[in-house]
Amino acid sequence: MVYSSFKHYASRIVIAAISANLCAGAVQAQTAEPSESQGESANNQLNTIVVTAQRREENLQDVPAQVSAFSADQIVDAGINSTQDFVDLVPNVALDDSFTYLNTFVVVRGVTQINNADSPIAVVVDGVPQNNQKQLNMNLFDIERIEVLRGPQGGLYGRNAIGGVINIVTREPGYEFGGQVSGSYGSGDRVNFMGSLDIPVSEHAGLRVAGNYLTSNGQIDNSFTGENVDFIDHDWELRARGAVDISENVSLDTRVSYRDFRAGAVYDTVVFSGRADDILDPFSNIEGVTFGNIFDASISLDFDLGGVTLTSISAFTDITENYRGDLDFSNPVTSPGGFLGLGFQAGQGQDLDVELYSQELRLVSDSAQPFRWIAGAFYLHTNRSLLTRAFIDLDGSRAQIDDPALRIVELSEDNSNDAYAAYVNLDYDITDELTLSASLRYDRDEREQTDLLTGNVRETSFDSWQPKATLTYNFTGDHLIYATYSTGFRSGGFNAPTVSIPVYQAEELENFEAGFKTSWANNRFILNGAIYRANSDDFQFFFIDAATASQIIGNIDDVAIWGVELEAQALVAPGLQLFGSLGTTDTDIRRNTTDPTTVGNRTPKNTTWSANLGFQYETALSDQLDLVLRSDYEHRGRRFWQVDNVDVQPPVDIVDVRVAVESQSFSVALVGENIFGEGFYTDFNPSAFSGFANPIAFRAPPARWTIEARLRF
Numbered sequence: 001m002v003y004s005s006f007k008h009y010a011s012r013i014v015i016a017a018i019s020a021n022l023c024a025g026a027v028q029a030q031t032a033e034p035s036e037s038q039g040e041s042a043n044n045q046l047n048t049i050v051v052t053a054q055r056r057e058e059n060l061q062d063v064p065a066q067v068s069a070f071s072a073d074q075i076v077d078a079g080i081n082s083t084q085d086f087v088d089l090v091p092n093v094a095l096d097d098s099f100t101y102l103n104t105f106v107v108v109r110g111v112t113q114i115n116n117a118d119s120p121i122a123v124v125v126d127g128v129p130q131n132n133q134k135q136l137n138m139n140l141f142d143i144e145r146i147e148v149l150r151g152p153q154g155g156l157y158g159r160n161a162i163g164g165v166i167n168i169v170t171r172e173p174g175y176e177f178g179g180q181v182s183g184s185y186g187s188g189d190r191v192n193f194m195g196s197l198d199i200p201v202s203e204h205a206g207l208r209v210a211g212n213y214l215t216s217n218g219q220i221d222n223s224f225t226g227e228n229v230d231f232i233d234h235d236w237e238l239r240a241r242g243a244v245d246i247s248e249n250v251s252l253d254t255r256v257s258y259r260d261f262r263a264g265a266v267y268d269t270v271v272f273s274g275r276a277d278d279i280l281d282p283f284s285n286i287e288g289v290t291f292g293n294i295f296d297a298s299i300s301l302d303f304d305l306g307g308v309t310l311t312s313i314s315a316f317t318d319i320t321e322n323y324r325g326d327l328d329f330s331n332p333v334t335s336p337g338g339f340l341g342l343g344f345q346a347g348q349g350q351d352l353d354v355e356l357y358s359q360e361l362r363l364v365s366d367s368a369q370p371f372r373w374i375a376g377a378f379y380l381h382t383n384r385s386l387l388t389r390a391f392i393d394l395d396g397s398r399a400q401i402d403d404p405a406l407r408i409v410e411l412s413e414d415n416s417n418d419a420y421a422a423y424v425n426l427d428y429d430i431t432d433e434l435t436l437s438a439s440l441r442y443d444r445d446e447r448e449q450t451d452l453l454t455g456n457v458r459e460t461s462f463d464s465w466q467p468k469a470t471l472t473y474n475f476t477g478d479h480l481i482y483a484t485y486s487t488g489f490r491s492g493g494f495n496a497p498t499v500s501i502p503v504y505q506a507e508e509l510e511n512f513e514a515g516f517k518t519s520w521a522n523n524r525f526i527l528n529g530a531i532y533r534a535n536s537d538d539f540q541f542f543f544i545d546a547a548t549a550s551q552i553i554g555n556i557d558d559v560a561i562w563g564v565e566l567e568a569q570a571l572v573a574p575g576l577q578l579f580g581s582l583g584t585t586d587t588d589i590r591r592n593t594t595d596p597t598t599v600g601n602r603t604p605k606n607t608t609w610s611a612n613l614g615f616q617y618e619t620a621l622s623d624q625l626d627l628v629l630r631s632d633y634e635h636r637g638r639r640f641w642q643v644d645n646v647d648v649q650p651p652v653d654i655v656d657v658r659v660a661v662e663s664q665s666f667s668v669a670l671v672g673e674n675i676f677g678e679g680f681y682t683d684f685n686p687s688a689f690s691g692f693a694n695p696i697a698f699r700a701p702p703a704r705w706t707i708e709a710r711l712r713f
Helices: 002-021 072-077 083-087 398-402
Strands: 066-071 093-098 100-108 121-125 143-150 164-170 178-186 190-202 205-216 232-245 250-264 289-304 308-326 345-365 371-393 407-429 434-451 457-474 479-490 507-520 525-545 550-573 576-591 609-620 626-636 652-662 666-673 681-685 696-699 704-712
Touching (some): 066 525, 083 143, 093 696, 100 250, 100 289, 190 704, 371 398
Antiparallel strands (some): 093 100, 178 704, 345 371, 371 407, 434 457, 457 479, 479 507, 525 550, 626 652
């Protein structure tokens, strides 16, 4: 009763604060110091940040789009160690774990991630597109900056930017010896170590090496086996980044990383009550596990041609993710009737291997001119193989998947994809205050699927022109308004060879947006916002057919999406900042020939609105030590899990806190995540869309407390 009252009261506080104080917006990380000409110290102003979300360096407040950015210092202050951590601070973006260790579903302005398909948001790390869903769930260490650009950005980023762009920049190599190490210990015996080291090679060359190691006994209990299902046996990653100034006009940047992991997975639970608010521990008799690795390598070359910069980015990625687990998500005691009432228990597993090769060439003009342009070409080749098996479970062991006598389903496919693109972006300052921007990109995907069991080959292709136009009016250096028409394209593809929907169609989206970026009181208060309306053709959605152990992607013919976003940050006193965000997303299925009864409903995984509110206070304890106090409150509105809108998750409220003592060289902090232990599901599959007699659901982690220490040298 007390906690329910707190949630109700806290929600009212968030709404009142946003409405009355206009203190709404995602934390906008600020890094560049205020200029001396402004006559203000860093304690009296909010600093600004330079971002590259639009392929060239710009002040965050000059970008005519809704962008949330986090600097290196803000990443530490906010306790951002994973993709989930920063997504939780961004309006109208949600990220949910599901099924396997790397599997996530991201939702951006109502556009939803599809398993084993293209993402609705382009993810770029150090200029390299991360072209597979499994690359989004990252451990974030040694990061310089994170930028989240919302709204379709097909004109510049092409395929997968239908909802927006996440741009992550790792720390560049330094030319002096130095580094940092950190370690933490938390709930569930969670241990995390991170380190980085700058190794100067010469006056014109440097190497930075960084690593991360994570292990945990887990916190979510399997009520049947008594074991924790969300364990992390190990998750370690090594990364090396080298930079060389080959000549005065040529620079080289190389990056290599390797990640290896083994962790709990497939710990969905059967919800016999059928209610999305009935939060249960899993009770499967097969302990699920995910194991695999990711290798990345890229080479970036910049050529200064005098007024124009030519950039070449070549990249290769190899992803392996295998899983084993329960298929009936139950046990012989709880469900004696077995899998689908057939009298036996069942298990499942997949072996996924993906190889990606990409090459981009980009020309960027001098940004100081009234007419600026970007032109480029992109190529991506993908090989993706997927082996799926379902088997009779006799003893609860994962090894049964390799016994041919127990096999009830086997699907094996190989998918090949060649993607080509060319694009151009133009900016013209009509006057000192008025700027017209336009971009156009053409994307073409050629896809081929081979059924390795029958030898049958299927081929298809998808293509799209993606225009964008923005008109920006800058009243002063502190206030601008903009209006944008933008488009996005997410390629179609093949489902497994034997499923009911053999080919899912490409999704195309048109977006109309009007927004503003403002700074007030000599940069002590920042308020940004936008209103948008989008139309999606062939909206992609995902469901499971348990009878064939198949994951299926389908299309909804026509969906309307509209919403509002507000972001703000206020320096209310020296050392005290307030920040928050508000985002609404309303979706409307206007035509669905597959199931006309869903017309008028909201799309799957749609959250009606979300809000963030927080503060950070920093004060000196001595000449050498500072105290930093921070708290973040997140409210997630109702979530509609599937197209029938029958199953709805009630609102969720999450509170995080951080107390740190810091100096120039070290820090010690106590961190609490979801400190009130809010229970909810990150994925919920109703029986009508899973083939099971009851829904299956994936539980969110409980409260977590962590002690961490960091040393810089």
